[in-house]
């Protein structure tokens with residue numbers, strides 16, 4: 001395990017009149033998340049360590065990570081955050097949100113991977129469900145199967161092309177909102193019905209729709 005601490009309150013407000021970087025944990029193990037180019041300290045106070053560079057007396061992060069200060073030598077460094085990002089494998093069942101529906105693909109932002117204690121998944125990379133992978137039968141209109149904001153359960157079929165399938169009874173939409181009033185749609189006689197406005201909608205549903213069971 002790396003030393004990634006939770007945020008802790010600033011211990012002392014010393015030297016506040018001096019030119020001071022906006023860093024509230026300089027006496028602790030690093031805990032502030034920074035991006036490349038973020039100002040993390042001054043050379044007067046710290047030595048520039050790994051993942052940092054100094055310029056005209058200021059120290060900046062050169063990678064994304066947590067600020068870490070070595071108490072002995074006052075070396076400030078940036079420790080990469082995700083030492084072991086969850087890896088998505090072919091065959092994994094994932095939970096995600098529909099973030100876009102186009103003519104032939106639905107775009108899914110994955111939030112977790114089933115199994116292994118429901119690993120949280122953080123990535124900017126979106127997966128896609130191609131219109132041919134929605135279900136066994138032919139799909140003519142993808143917008144009849146998925147809608148923006150739907151939570152879907154899907155299976156990974158190609159990690160390079162980042163493709164998912166929902167072609168199974170257990171896979172498909174798990175939670176969905178009314179496109180008119182945003183009420184949460186309920187299952188009623190195999191249809192999705194909005195309890196607020198009575199609207200009936202269609203989706204490629206998982207048999208676990210609305211159960212909260214992944």
Ligand SMILES: [Zn+2]
Nearest residue numbers: 178181194197
């Ligand atoms: Zn409604």
